[in-house]
Structures are given as C-alpha cells and as structure tokens.
Amino acid sequence: MTGEPKEYDFTGRKAVDWNKYRIDLARPVKSPEPLIIQTDSGIPMLHRRNVSTIAVSAKVGKTFLVSAIAAAALNDEGFMGFHCPKRGVKVLFVDTEQDISDTQEVAKRVHKCNAWDTVENNSAFAVLNLREQDTEVRVQIIEEAIREYRPDLVLLDGIVDILTNFNDIAESKQAIDTLTRWATSYDCHIVTYLHVNKGKDAAELRGHIGSFCRQKGQLTLLLTKQEDSIPYIEVKPIDSRHRPIEPFCFRINSDAMPEIYMPEGKPKKSDRVASLFADALPLPTSMSYSDLKAKVMELGDVKEAMAKRKIKDAADSGIIEKNEAGYYHLPVKEVQNDDRLPF
Numbered sequence: 001m002t003g004e005p006k007e008y009d010f011t012g013r014k015a016v017d018w019n020k021y022r023i024d025l026a027r028p029v030k031s032p033e034p035l036i037i038q039t040d041s042g043i044p045m046l047h048r049r050n051v052s053t054i055a056v057s058a059k060v061g062k063t064f065l066v067s068a069i070a071a072a073a074l075n076d077e078g079f080m081g082f083h084c085p086k087r088g089v090k091v092l093f094v095d096t097e098q099d100i101s102d103t104q105e106v107a108k109r110v111h112k113c114n115a116w117d118t119v120e121n122n123s124a125f126a127v128l129n130l131r132e133q134d135t136e137v138r139v140q141i142i143e144e145a146i147r148e149y150r151p152d153l154v155l156l157d158g159i160v161d162i163l164t165n166f167n168d169i170a171e172s173k174q175a176i177d178t179l180t181r182w183a184t185s186y187d188c189h190i191v192t193y194l195h196v197n198k199g200k201d202a203a204e205l206r207g208h209i210g211s212f213c214r215q216k217g218q219l220t221l222l223l224t225k226q227e228d229s230i231p232y233i234e235v236k237p238i239d240s241r242h243r244p245i246e247p248f249c250f251r252i253n254s255d256a257m258p259e260i261y262m263p264e265g266k267p268k269k270s271d272r273v274a275s276l277f278a279d280a281l282p283l284p285t286s287m288s289y290s291d292l293k294a295k296v297m298e299l300g301d302v303k304e305a306m307a308k309r310k311i312k313d314a315a316d317s318g319i320i321e322k323n324e325a326g327y328y329h330l331p332v333k334e335v336q337n338d339d340r341l342p343f
Contacts, residue, residue, distance in 0.1 A: 035089065035153050035189050036072055036082050038245045039309065040272070042302035044085075045245050046153065046189045050218035051179045053159075054193045055205050060223050061233050062193050063106050064258040066093065066155050068250065069191065071113035073153050074124055079113055081248060081260050085305065092151035093127045094142055096161035103129040112257065126151070130161075138162055139178065146186050154182070158193040159209060166207035176212040189218075196222070214239050228264045273310065274319050276300055277330065281320060286327040 034044030046052060046069075056062045070091045072082035093110075095103040107127040111118045126149055130138045139162050146154060156179070160166045163175045183190045194213060197204045205213055205220070214220055220239035226232050226249070236247035251261040280295045281287060287295065289311070296307040311328070314320045320328050 033086065035084055035086065036069065037085055037306070038248075039078055039081050039083050039306075041246045042300065042306035043243055043245045045219055045242075046191065047218060047242075048152070048187050048189055049184045050241075051176070051183050051190045051192065051213075051216065052219040052221070053205065053213040053217050054191060054221050054223060055196045055210075055238070056193065056223040057196055057198070057225075060225050061252065061258075062223060063098075063157070064109075064250070064252055065223065065233075065235065066157065066191075066193075067106060067109045067113060068258045070110045070125065070153075070155060074110070074122075075114045080250060080258060086152070088124075089152040090124050090126070090149065091153045091155065092145060092149055093125070093155045093157070094130060094145070095128065095157050096130045096133075096138060097157055098129070098131065100129045100131070103127060103131075109257065135162060135164055143182060146182055146188065150186065150188075152188055154188055154190040156190060156192040158195075159213070160194065160207075163209065166209040169208045172207065172209035172212050175209060176216050180216055218242070219244075226263065232261045232263065234263075273314055273317070276310070277314050277320050281328065281330050283330055283332070286323065286329040288327055292328050 032047040032049045034047050036046040037044050054062055054065065068080040069082070070093060071079035073084045073089050073091050075083075076087065077083070093106065095106065098106075104127075107125070108118045110116075110125060111122065114122075116122050126145070128141065128145060130141060133141065142156070142162070156162075159175060159179070162178070163171045165171055179190050179192065182188070192213070194205050194210055196210075197206055204210065217239065218241050219237060221235055222238045224234050226234045230251060232249050232251040234247065234249050237244035249261045249263055250258050253259050276296065276299060279299055280292065292311060293304065293307045296302065296310055297304060300307065300310065302310070311320070315322065315328075318331065321331050322328050
C-alpha cells in the first residue's frame with residue numbers, strides 16, 4: 001500500500017561489524033585533494049572522492065565547458081580562469097550522447113587548448129564514445145576504463161545514459177551511488193551533466209536523478225544563455241558543500257573555442273587585481289616579496305601559492321613594479337616640469 005513504511009528483513013544476512021564504520025578521531029583523515037582551483041578567487045573545486053553536476057538546458061554549450069575543464073586540468077598554465085595544483089593528472093572524457101565525429105571534435109578542442117598535436121592522442125587524455133552501447137554495457141565499460149586508466153578527473157556526459165528511467169527512484173539512487181563508489185574507490189572526481197526543467201523551474205534538475213545529484217554531489221553548476229552585445233554563457237554554483245566558486249562567464253569565439261568573457265558593466269579581472277594591489281601597496285609604500293606575499297594572502301583571503309600567482313600576474317601586466325633593491329611598489333607617474341605660473 002502506497003505511503004506505508006518499508007519493512008526491512010535481515011533474516012539470513014551475514015552479521016555486520018558496525019565498528020568498521022565508526023569515526024576514529026585518533027586517526028586523522030586527510031581532506032581530499034582539489035583537482036581544479038579558480039585562479040582569480042583561489043577557491044578550490046572538484047575534490048577527489050566526490051561527484052559534481054553541471055545543470056544545463058539543451059544546446060547551451062556544456063561541451064565547451066567540458067573542454068575548458070579538461071584543458072584547465074591538463075595545462076600547466078591553466079585555462080579560462082582555472083588551473084590544476086597538481087602536475088601529471090589524467091582526464092577521462094566519456095560521451096554517451098553525441099555522434100563519434102562530434103566527440104572527436106571535443107577531443108581536438110582540448111588538444112588545441114593545450115597546444116597539442118590534433119592528429120595524435122595524448123596519453124594524459126582519454127576519450128570514449130559509448131552512444132551505440134546499451135545502458136548495462138556502458139556502465140561496465142566506464143568502470144573498466146576508470147579501473148585500468150586511473151584518471152584523476154572523469155567527465156561523464158551524461159548520467160541519464162547509465163540508467164533507463166531518470167524518474168525511477170531506485171534506479172536513480174543506484175546511478176548516483178555508482179558514481180560515488182567509483183569516485184571513492186578510484187580516488188578521482190567525477191563530473192556529470194544533466195538537463196534542467198523547462199520554464200520557471202529552469203534551475204531544477206530533471207527527474208529523481210536530479211534530486212539525488214544535488215543531495216549527494218559536492219558541487220552543482222548551472223549554465224544559462226545570456227546576451228549583451230554578443231551571446232555568452234553564465235556559470236554559477238547553485239549547490240556547494242564547500243566555499244562556492246565565484247560565478248563566471250564565457251563565450252565561444254570565432255575559432256569555435258571557449259574563452260572567458262566579462263559582460264558589459266562588470267569589472268574586468270585586471271581591474272580587480274589592480275584594486276587589490278592598490279590596497280596592498282598604497283603610494284609611496286614599497287615591500288619585499290615576502291611582505292607583499294603575506295599582505296596579498298591577508299587582503300585577498302588566499303593561500304600562499306595563489307598569492308604568488310597574483311604577484312606574478314600583477315608584475316607581468318605592469319600593475320606593480322620591482323625596483324633595483326628588489327622591493328615592489330605601484331608605478332610612479334612622472335610629473336612633467338611646468339614653469340608656468342598657476343595664474
């Protein structure tokens with residue numbers, strides 16, 4: 001009868017040792033490593049042993065964000081405002097939706113982002129197309145690929161194709177439990193994709209699987225189409241177990257490549273960096289590298305590695321300068337001599 005509580009019957013089951021699952025404060029557990037950091041804010045995301053979801057309407061441009069995330073993880077210099085703090089990571093991209101030719105274009109795009117050869121595979125990036133496989137076979141292939149390839153980051157497009165009915169509660173729970181098990185067992189992060197409902201509930205993920213993704217996931221990002229003088233895509237977190245990243249925007253350029261975009265009326269990144277160092281180094285202040293680094297960590301609320309990156313970016317762009325003694329300061333504008341009287 002609908003609505004009645006489920007009765008659990010453990011008859012015949014093997015006894016369970018509950019102490020195996022007890023938290024032991026005498027044995028510290030290391031926090032999972034972040035695989036991606038938002039460069040400007042210094043906020044980490046996509047930690048190992050976790051699952052995240054990208055929520056998007058159809059044809060908004062999720063595969064371009066997929067390309068950017070993969071490139072950011074694989075490129076030592078980062079990509080589109082994100083970078084990976086670890087070197088030598090591997091990324092597995094699994095496409096269950098597109099034709100194999102479209103999947104190959106995504107692979108080529110990631111290679112272009114990293115200035116890799118586009119006619120030969122790179123060992124750090126594996127791409128699968130499982131469109132023609134049935135659901136059960138897809139699950140088997142994906143787990144086998146993760147087990148053998150051992151990627152740090154898995155990009156699965158999309159979760160609905162590893163179940164037959166995204167409105168079935170039991171099947172939806174099993175699907176998200178499977179992703180969570182993979183992420184934990186193989187010490188990786190899994191990003192998957194799910195469409196949102198149309199209409200006024202456009203931020204609501206579709207079906208029971210959407211509810212489970214938000215409940216069990218570490219991060220949920222929502223992609224929406226926007227437009228000012230040109231069309232662009234806005235990305236913002238709608239769920240996050242940790243400090244959420246800052247919303248950002250990107251566009252598709254004339255070369256069909258994703259690139260960061262600053263909508264009209266919003267301050268540019270360079271303006272924010274200049275403002276940070278104006279506060280850290282008010283004229284006529286000058287600081288040693290170590291003192292400046294500490295100041296940037298304090299004012300920007302960032303860790304040491306991010307403070308170093310910000311100082312380098314500011315120096316490279318001329319926002320700050322270093323004198324002969326090795327001290328940093330804001331550029332000093334030269335005052336032109338003018339012998340004319342002020343009247």
